[in-house]
Amino acid sequence: VTAVNSTARPRNRRGEGGRLRGEILAAASALLEETGSEDAVTLRAVARRAGITAPAIYGHFADRDAMLDEVVRDAFAELTAAVGDAAARWEDPLERLHGACRAYVAFAQERPHRYRVLFGRNRGPGQLETSSMTKAKAMDDLLGAQTFGVLVDAVSDCVEAGYSHSEQALYDATALWVALHGYATLHASVPAFPWPPEEELLTTLVTRLARVEPA
Amino acid sequence: VTAVNSTARPRNRRGEGGRLRGEILAAASALLEETGSEDAVTLRAVARRAGITAPAIYGHFADRDAMLDEVVRDAFAELTAAVGDAAARWEDPLERLHGACRAYVAFAQERPHRYRVLFGRNRGPGQLETSSMTKAKAMDDLLGAQTFGVLVDAVSDCVEAGYSHSEQALYDATALWVALHGYATLHASVPAFPWPPEEELLTTLVTRLARVEPA
DNA sequence: TGTACATCAGTGAACGCGCGTTCACTGATGTAC
């Protein structure tokens, strides 16, 4: 039906079957980003997007859930990399902290749907309890913790450099993370709200929650 | 198949057809709360839950979307009422502010799925832009603004009473809202995170963001 | 260098399912005479 399908996709050569795995993940990520709904990332939609047939996906993933798990894992790695790279770009600890926070929010704004899936993934009933956590969920937590670690380090460095009089870097980093996440998600959900300038609001949150000296 | 269906539901009498409307909404809300997914709230599932057949819903709602819109509207009204009632329970402005914030977070924790649907509703691609906002979306914003108004008033009262040295109550209330929303959603998404005691974290957020005197 | 063959990366048809929505209908409830 679609013109896309009429363009024959060259079959991978022997030993290069693994390449399709990456194409499947890319197609799934793109679909997730465009539709904003995890439910729209069906095996058949991903297959159409990747120019293959749906059963071919089973050669690379056990089932639909395994594929989605991988997409989420990738998104977490992207977020951690984005925030980590931004932090590494600054020498001064205070600038580093602000830079990391801006990068965190920027990631959520540039890829709103992908960010949402990180912390808003629907896992069905009962899965909000720790006791019934799946392995994938535990992995998500771990990856989320990596991103959080960048924030903790940035706050700690500010304390050591005398910029912050925070007495509990981990506690204050938690408060800051909470606020960054809140801004990222609320801003995407309620764009019609009369938001103050982003730079200013972020500076306020960092200053007050990480207890750094007002600029 | 189900034992529920074998219990015959008495048909409403003439002029009381409107009662079913409420039963449909209650069934949809319950389903949303139990499954945590908007996609699970299908017309057929709602009908099973309410003890009717699916086509009967069309007598009260134009289509599935209209039904879901109403569920979201109800949830917003609940949130606003919960926060407003909590605020009205305190005489002292500072206690009122803290009480309102605790109520906000408590609502999100007691009805995590219902809270999520308020600000995390999936409206498909392109609907993150203001320009393509639907009437329902605009209504959501309005109702969200009502809840926010309670926060603004609480902060303003603290300023007038001399408890807060906030110079921009609306700005600080925005920062506070962002943090409350962030805590509410992150805490539900990542329960395995080593969260500090809730009372303490909320107090910190209110104190630092609404600029009230440390207790 | 040539050929038979195993392997591998997918294909295409089919299954059963639950969905939103439509349609013609039913039978109890209330009303007009």
Place this chain on the structure above:
DNA sequence: TGTACATCAGTGAACGCGCGTTCACTGATGTAC
């Protein structure tokens, strides 16, 4: 007080659809001899 009838709140069967998954298969790629 009795009866024919309109109304109203739903029912039940059916439609076409996209889905996840299975199964037997195909045909190009590389390998053994």
